[in-house]
Amino acid sequence: MPELPEVETTKIGLEQLLTNKTITNVGIRNPNLRWIVDKSIKSKITNQVIRSFSRRGKYILFNLEEGYLMIHLGMSGKINVVDINEPTQKHDHFLLYFNDRVMRFNDPRRFGSIFYLESLDHKLLNSLGVEPLEDLFHENYLFENSRNKTQNVKAFIMDSKIVVGVGNIYACESLFKAGINPKTRANKISKQRYINLTNNIKEVLTNAIKAGGTTLQDFAKVDGKPGYFSQELSVYGRENELCFNCNGKIKRIVQNQRSTFYCPKCQK
Secondary structure, three states: OOOHHHHHHHHHHHHHHHOOOEOOEEEEOOOEOOOEOOOOHHHHHOOOEEEEEEEEOOEEEEEEOOOEEEEEOOOOOEEEEEEOOOOOOOOEEEEEEOOOEEEEEEOOOOOOEEEEEOOOOOHHHHOOOEOOOOOOOOOOHHHHHHOOOOOEHHHHHOOOOOEOOOOHHHHHHHHHHHOOOOOOEHHHOOHHHHHHHHHHHHHHHHHHHHOOOEOOOOOOOOOOOOOEHHHHOOOOOOOOOEOOOOOOEOEEEEEOOEEEEEOOOOOO
16 A cells, blocks of 8 residues: 555656646546546546645645645555556556646556545545644654553554554554564553654655655556665565564564564564
């Protein structure tokens, strides 16, 4: 599933290619995504100029002259921008046409979503927590919000109502760097350890964005190239391999129906 660095990488690519471009046509080849794509989107955004792009959580926002196009990549979605004459591919469900190129939203599993919004006052955005790379995610934030939380710390930092975009890969990596066992109850972790975890979350996400995200299976950048942060992973996907710090073995467990990777020796 694309996480914050992959979504941010996609947003940056779109900014570079499509800012101030005019949408000349819209193609809805399959509206049956997580929510049905409203076919009125075509009339609402055709001939509009994309003024800028932004991101809220894992939602990419196309800031138009009037309103917003909001896209979520879901579990397997990706966005490519290609020459307008290039043939469409299987699972290209939504297309934006420009004078010389086309943007294609490709989603084999169809858990992505596409909405036109007149304003950003929307239920999917209003429930989101703070952005982990912005000032509201300060060093005391996790500690202050964890005092009544009895779930494990990994589930806590992955809760989008607390902080957005810390998905499974980056939660595992951040907890490893902070030396925190993912099974620990959120309200049992000290303030100083949360300060350390906060700094590690920011560092891991920032480095992943610089590397262009993590390509494990489906994700690719807007230009079709893979992200390279997978080469920097310390624990995720490394079950039974040696820990880079202590030479102990990386362990995999299942938490909240997701695989968790950690080093039992390093993460107490």
